[in-house]
Amino acid sequence: MGKKKRTAILISGRGSNMRSLVEAARADDYPAEIVLVGSNRPNAAGVAWAVEHGLSTVVIDHKSYGSRADFERALQSALDSHGVELIALAGFMRLMTPEFVEHWRDRMINIHPSLLPSFKGLNTHEQAIAAGVKIAGCTVHYVRPEMDAGPIIAQAAVPVLSRDTADTLAARILKVEHRVYPAALRLVAAGKAACVDEKVIISSEVMETGGLFSPTI
Template identity: 45%
Template sequence: MDRPPVKLGVMISGSGTNLQAIIDAILRGDLKAEIRLVISNRADAQGLERARRHGIQTQVIEHRKFPTREDFDRAVLATLNQRSVELVICAGFMRLFSAVMLDAFPGRIMNIHPGLSPAFPGIHAQRDALELGVKIAGCTVFFVTAGVDVGPIILQAAVPVLPGDDESRLAARILQQEHRILPHAIRLFQQGRLEIEGRRVIVKGEPGGTHPPPLINPPID
């Protein structure tokens, strides 16, 4: 069955590079989606200009103007509903949603995190990974639930930690993979291939056959 494009609402707080990755995937024809609205909680977010350059409607809803998290979420929810949004994408959105949003979009809010969840939750995932001396870092797309970066995992990408890495170098390489897996996760949703079972996400119709070899770091001679 040829499914229609999924109607997206994208939440941002900063530069919007993951937003750009979604836009680019749509323009290439790799993703059947329509970005109905980009919302930022910061008026100075660079991602707003990215959206405007592509003729995408934007809205600034500053969280500091609301007395509670729930009041902010109600304003966001009303705006998303006005644009008939089906799937909410948190693309560098630096806020936690309350039950107001989670109950309105159950299994329909995705987030991208620069760590291999459930390890290293929060905003300093790359720094925390380096401090603990992990050999493999990465990124995760997951469905948002209550809590910090703990929802059912859709996709992950592994990124080796290289000798001499600092936080910025590791973050840059992880970001490259974020730009790959977030549009793909949205594509799987649009195709109706994602099913949540408890805390797991089942990807229906995964190809069989051979799989990539394990990523070992440092490599074995």
Template identity: 45%
Template structure:
């Protein structure tokens, strides 16, 4: 018997490469999901084209049309409530969310951030890792809380930093891992394996370490 598909909504601000990984998983049947809508705070971005090409509802909610962050987040909440997703997936959604929004969707909203959190919250993570002389870098999928990039980690992929790396080459290798671990975390959630309780991420009911489930890559 085929398990029921979990309705999810994906929030984007740009090209949507992680969105494409989820679309691919939905279309292949590897992921038990139905993407009910893709919502962008920026009009005419590539991610909206990806959604339309896959027959998925594509919605623009331009943040520039709102007087405040609170007003935008309220409109976004109302839009999501109409869609009734069980999971909200942030895939390159470049907005700082209000506590009212994050609290409303607590435990059912995931984000992906290109660093080994808690290192390098915010922007320019690859360059910051290089400037710090880090031997390793990577990407984290985490539950979203009111703290920017501070929610409990579900899974991390770790890659080595090479002597020849630039911010662009390092970003490209990290992005390859993004497209692997984000669908994995979404699958865990949809299967009921990944949950959040007391500000901790749990896998199969057991608390994960602060870094989450960690996947290490010894080769470039």
């Protein structure tokens, strides 16, 4: 395979999706190399895990900066110093400025715990249960300036059961997140998920395998 894409993962909390990406990237044939884990919160549990597993880390506390632009300049400096080519947001709880998003256009991806465009923002599982939907899930997408918006790379669905609470539904979705995110990053890093007219086109060789993502019911 060719040169692996140098990838940064940005987190704000425990980083469970970060862990799934790191584990996937250990494979010799995986097209992304995790070269940096960054966080805007000094006490994020995921940072400690990353350090324990020998990953380069950086903490840039957004509270130490007078503006979002100042914070992003510090973040960009860290990304540049590690030669980052792709960014994977994994529970990164900061909205980026349009300027930062455009700089990383089609090189920054995010995972959201709903089947976008439904249930954007926070409390997605509560929203799904309140709406009475029978299927929920997760979405990996290219990042755009609008919150939880952008061309969809991959989705996976799980059933919403009548006895579900927000916690039980979240746990069921998280299991598929840990499979879908590494698969989606593989596509992006390998150049097999092209964004054309704000829609993602998956390369024909992937599609010929029958596709990667389907409901679990």
